[in-house]
Amino acid sequence: MEIFVQQVINGLTAGSVYALVALGYTMVYGIIQLINFAHGEVVMIGGMVALTVITTLVGMGLPLPPIVLVLAGILAAIPICMALGYLLERAAYRPLRHAPRLAPLITAIGMSMVLQQVALLIWGRDPKAFPQIMENKSFIIAGASITSVQIAIILMSVLIMATLTWFVYRTRFGIAIRATAENVNVAALMGVDANRTIAATFVIGAGLAAVAGVMYGTYYGITHYTMGFMLGLKAFSAAVLGGIGNLAGAMLGGILLGLVEALGAGYIGEFTDLCRWPLVDGLLVERCANGGHVVLFGSNYQDVFAFMVLILVLVFRPSGLLGERVSERA
Amino acid sequence: MSMSTKKWIGLALVALALLALPLVLTSVGTAWVRITNLAILFVFLALGLNIVVGMAGLLDLGYIAFFAVGAYVYALLASPHFGLHLPFWVILPLGALFAGMAGAILGAPTLRLRGDYLAIVTLGFGEIVRIFLNNLSQPFNITNGPKGITRIDGLNIAGMDFVNTHTLFGIPFTGPAKYYYVLLILLLLVIVVNLRLQKSRIGRAWVAIREDELAAKAAGINTRNMKLLAFAMGATFGGIAGGMFSAMQGFVSPESFILHESILVLAMVVLGGMGNVWGVIAGAMLLSFVPELLRYTVDPVQQMLFGKLLIDPEVLRMLIFGGALVLTMRFRPAGLWPESRHKLEMSENRS
Numbered sequence: 001m002e003i004f005v006q007q008v009i010n011g012l013t014a015g016s017v018y019a020l021v022a023l024g025y026t027m028v029y030g031i032i033q034l035i036n037f038a039h040g041e042v043v044m045i046g047g048m049v050a051l052t053v054i055t056t057l058v059g060m061g062l063p064l065p066p067i068v069l070v071l072a073g074i075l076a077a078i079p080i081c082m083a084l085g086y087l088l089e090r091a092a093y094r095p096l097r098h099a100p101r102l103a104p105l106i107t108a109i110g111m112s113m114v115l116q117q118v119a120l121l122i123w124g125r126d127p128k129a130f131p132q133i134m135e136n137k138s139f140i141i142a143g144a145s146i147t148s149v150q151i152a153i154i155l156m157s158v159l160i161m162a163t164l165t166w167f168v169y170r171t172r173f174g175i176a177i178r179a180t181a182e183n184v185n186v187a188a189l190m191g192v193d194a195n196r197t198i199a200a201t202f203v204i205g206a207g208l209a210a211v212a213g214v215m216y217g218t219y220y221g222i223t224h225y226t227m228g229f230m231l232g233l234k235a236f237s238a239a240v241l242g243g244i245g246n247l248a249g250a251m252l253g254g255i256l257l258g259l260v261e262a263l264g265a266g267y268i269g270e271f272t273d274l275c276r277w278p279l280v281d282g283l284l285v286e287r288c289a290n291g292g293h294v295v296l297f298g299s300n301y302q303d304v305f306a307f308m309v310l311i312l313v314l315v316f317r318p319s320g321l322l323g324e325r326v327s328e329r330a
Numbered sequence: 331m332s333m334s335t336k337k338w339i340g341l342a343l344v345a346l347a348l349l350a351l352p353l354v355l356t357s358v359g360t361a362w363v364r365i366t367n368l369a370i371l372f373v374f375l376a377l378g379l380n381i382v383v384g385m386a387g388l389l390d391l392g393y394i395a396f397f398a399v400g401a402y403v404y405a406l407l408a409s410p411h412f413g414l415h416l417p418f419w420v421i422l423p424l425g426a427l428f429a430g431m432a433g434a435i436l437g438a439p440t441l442r443l444r445g446d447y448l449a450i451v452t453l454g455f456g457e458i459v460r461i462f463l464n465n466l467s468q469p470f471n472i473t474n475g476p477k478g479i480t481r482i483d484g485l486n487i488a489g490m491d492f493v494n495t496h497t498l499f500g501i502p503f504t505g506p507a508k509y510y511y512v513l514l515i516l517l518l519l520v521i522v523v524n525l526r527l528q529k530s531r532i533g534r535a536w537v538a539i540r541e542d543e544l545a546a547k548a549a550g551i552n553t554r555n556m557k558l559l560a561f562a563m564g565a566t567f568g569g570i571a572g573g574m575f576s577a578m579q580g581f582v583s584p585e586s587f588i589l590h591e592s593i594l595v596l597a598m599v600v601l602g603g604m605g606n607v608w609g610v611i612a613g614a615m616l617l618s619f620v621p622e623l624l625r626y627t628v629d630p631v632q633q634m635l636f637g638k639l640l641i642d643p644e645v646l647r648m649l650i651f652g653g654a655l656v657l658t659m660r661f662r663p664a665g666l667w668p669e670s671r672h673k674l675e676m677s678e679n680r681s
Binding site for chain 1: 387389391439440442443446447449450451453454455457458461462464465468469589590593596597600641645648649651652653654655656658659660663
């Protein structure tokens with residue numbers, strides 16, 4: 001039971017980060033049906049920028065409380081990532097808006113690779129330790145511990161998601177975004193500036209990505225120039241799970257994926273321990289003796305879960321949990 | 331002189347140049363023969379991927395996984411790891427078969443998906459294969475994990491091994507040079523198969539699916555089977571290339587089968603011209619040799635100008651590949667040497 005609660009807490013934390021990143025994918029996909037492969041890289045750049053800012057501030061020895069330092073990191077990362085998001089849209093995707101579907105997708109892959117290499121040039125090849133300046137208090141709930149960083153991450157993403165929902169559903173600009181997603185041409189006829197709206201979704205997504213990058217760095221204590229790839233893939237899986245193009249879906253998908261992954265990693269070792277199964281146990285008497293274990297798949301297969309979820313969803317319910325049915329026409 | 335005589339003389343000259351190439355390169359350095367061999371392997375891969383992406387229009391981002399399957403089948407069946415030493419003419423086809431099967435297994439559930447979803451699922455599949463290769467050393471050691479498999483048997487044809495230098499007619503043939511000739515023969519075969527495929531009923535069906543799947547279906551093409559066939563066929567080429575890679579390198583590890591490699595092959599296909607066999611070959615050659623040439627030119631220049639390496643060649647290589655993808659799509663979306671039909675499609679304004 002303790003393991004269960006612990007994994008739920010861990011899953012919720014990771015899921016909150018996935019949800020923020022998934023929102024970026026889903027907004028862009030919703031409006032121009034593009035999988036923005038480079039989105040994961042924007043998250044990575046966000047983490048890296050924050051790391052640089054925080055390390056520099058710490059190095060200057062200013063008597064600032066840790067929370068201010070982290071906020072400074074986030075506030076530096078957000079505008080830089082937003083600029084990057086705008087640049088991506090403007091320079092790479094906009095010229096291809098009317099090209100066949102494959103073209104912008106290939107461009108996105110290329111941009112993702114270029115961004116990774118640029119990050120490598122700036123921040124180096126080795127993983128960088130994210131400064132652990134936040135005092136990390138642990139609280140005990142039902143035998144499992146939850147740290148203050150975890151609480152902060154979960155609360156912050158809930159707050160951000162609530163703000164975003166308000167923005168998209170209650171403001172003029174949000175209406176413009178939804179109208180453009182519905183039908184670009186008609187929205188344009190109604191006086192919506194399509195280019196500006198599309199650029200705005202990229203910028204908003206990138207801002208969320210920046211926050212997610214800092215969260216990731218703070219939570220896992222490490223940033224690396226390749227970290228955006230796996231994170232991006234998982235977040236995309238989350239977006240598909242929830243129903244791509246659907247905001248609530250991305251949030252739900254992110255949290256669910258985090259939970260599936262954490263619980264999967266927590267229990268898969270136990271389930272695939274061949275010594276648990278009487279039939280196989282007989283064949284492995286020696287290795288199972290004295291409480292030995294023959295674990296077929298350990299928690300090092302954690303990363304596989306996201307893809308399994310992705311493939312299963314796409315095969316059995318391609319529209320996702322909350323998504324509406326999308327046309328099959330490519 | 332008639333046209334056809336001219337053509338034959340031209341062909342003979344090309345053949346002669348290809349035959350003499352390793353001998354010339356050996357005099358520059360054996361390293362260049364190795365580089366050429368790897369380039370030929372990449373041509374294999376690019377041609378295989380071209381079937382999937384170029385002809386059938388299915389964006390496969392996990393293509394390197396099939397290369398990995400071929401490489402590991404070879405490595406496991408011809409190395410001290412399991413103590414098996416089967417001859418290559420058994421394992422190479424076996425690797426191709428396994429890779430083809432892997433392609434069909436991946437294809438079966440995913441081919442109903444829309445193009446961009448397919449891309450991301452194949453990408454995920456590629457990662458799954460790599461994660462398994464990395465972890466299948468516990469509890470039973472199958473792949474030896476990240477350490478990879480070493481001391482893989484090289485080729486051995488009619489008692490002639492591919493390690494030592496043999497002298498024939500007074501000309502020394504080094505190991506890499508011998509591999510070059512084997513690869514050249516295989517490459518010819520692959521090219522012929524590809525050219526025939528392109529013009530065949532199957533090839534035309536693929537193009538029809540790429541252009542308009544609904545219309546293709548309406549015209550009586552079994553789109554699902556055809557797409558599966560494209561996947562399996564492309565994967566088979568990957569498997570053969572993988573087997574040759576194992577034999578040539580004598581060592582495989584999951585490190586060689588990362589996503590970057592899939593994207594690299596994709597860049598070759600895209601830059602060369604999706605769907606056009608000669609374009610793809612040229613693209614693969616270009617992107618294989620340019621980074622190597624840069625390695626030998628940019629490094630010294632950097633050393634001279636700045637006294638140190640600012641951009642190491644590996645980063646430069648990746649920047650070139652990423653940049654090639656972006657710039658090709660922006661300025662020449664049908665590739666440098668486009669297929670005539672594709673040129674039409676890519677210039678058409680569709681929303």
